[in-house]
Amino acid sequence: MVRVASVVLATGALAMGGAGLAGAQEPSNRVTVFETELQPLTKFEDPQGCHKLPLASHVIVNDTDRVITVYGDPFCMTPGLQVPPGHGSHVPPGTGSFSA
Structure with a gap:
């Protein structure tokens, strides 16, 4: 239960740090991975292009300021989940990737 609460708190902090205060900032042109x-x-x-995600x-x-796509393979080849600007997504640990 403590681990779940830690993950929820860390995810919320990451989302706030990445998205800013209700759109008060310009996008940083950065993709951040927890x-x-x-x-x-x-x-x-x-x-730019395809990036392998860290293992964990x-x-x-x-x-x-653009949509990124998250993939389940390390080469950006499988169908992927689109993540709009200012949003985040859970990703499965393993050999995923994203393209921008």
């Missing part, structure tokens, strides 16, 4: 509470956030600055990825936040 893995675990013990690891620093992984940040992809101005991402848990949440991805799209703080760009």
Whole structure:
């Protein structure tokens, strides 16, 4: 139960940090990935093309001005989930990727 609460709090903090205060900021043109509470956030600055996600990825936040697509494979080949600007998504740990 404590782990679930930690993940929920960390996810909320990540979403707030990535999205700003109710759209008060311009997008940072960054995609941020949360893995675990013990690891620093992984940040992809101005991402272009396909990027493999870290192995323990848990949440991805799209703080760009365009849609990103999250895939279940490391090569951006399978059908993917689209994440609009200013939104985030849970991602399964493993060998996923995203394209911007």
